[in-house]
Amino acid sequence: MADTSSARAQILGGIRKALNSAEGTEEARRRLATHPRNLIPARAQLPHDRQVELFAAMATEVSATVELLGGMAEVPGAVADYLAGLNLPAELRVAPDAALDAIPWDQRPTLTVTRGRARDSDGASLTGAFAGVAETGTLMLLSGAERPTTLNFLPDTHIVVLRRGQIVGTMEDAWDRLRAAGGEGSLPRTVNFITGPSRTGDIEMRIELGAHGPRRLHILLVED
Incomplete structure (x- = not known):
């Protein structure tokens, strides 16, 4: 059997050296402060209307379904029809x-709506989203008391309400929006990026x- 102790010591020694390097520490601080952007594909650099179209196309490509709604008043009917269709x-x-x-859930009295974190018996959940990333058709969801993360993963069917104005071009844009909304150092405990159903x-x-x-x-894309 090969002796791995020397290789392990070499790796750990390199890590310690990097951690103790003033140059490395300063570079890490600079990157954290400036939020450098990665290479941005041309397909994400579009007018907002085209970004919305791209988001819907990319989400559909990864097996999500997208439904366009004119306003929040259409959500109860869309949800009821979607569940009935399946x-x-x-x-x-529903997330609290x-x-x-x-x-206006009372528009569909036959739809039983409860609020709170997901339970084992819940087959379908509905949450909001913080942003949608057009480049990949990805949803950005934040954790919190009003946004239990269990709703994103436990039920077999996840329905997400996303406003058109929440769609951005890239993941970097989504992070910029989050930092602007909460300020530096006040990020939520968990940020989930969801691209299509689990697979x-x-x-x-x-x-x-x-x-x-x-x-x-199922993504309900609602007009602002």
Whole structure:
């Protein structure tokens, strides 16, 4: 058996040297302070209307479904019709998010709506999103008392309300928006980036949806 102790010592020694380097420390501080941007693909550098179209196209490409709505008043009907179309129970666990208070759930009295973190028995959840990334069709969701992370992963069906104005071109733009909203040093405990429903290709190299989270991701794209 090969002796790995010397290699391990060499690796750890290199790490210690880098940590004790004033130059390395200063470079790390500079990067944290300036938020340098990565290479930005041309497809994300578009007028906002085109970014919205790109977001919908990219989200659809990764097996999410996107529905365009004219306003929050259309959300109850869209949710009820979506669940009925899949022959799913008319039951929904909703994030206790003030941003969702404008949804008139009483318009669909046959839809049972409860609020709070996800339970084992919840088959469908509805949350808001902080941003949508056009480049990849990705949703950016933040944790918090009003936004339980369990709603993003436990139910089999995840429905997300996203306003058109929340769509940005790139992930860097989404981080910029988050820093501007909360200020430096006040980020949420968890930031989830979700691109399509949960999937795995581990079993015989076949894509299976719902392996580690929701098997369905339905995005309600609402006009501002």
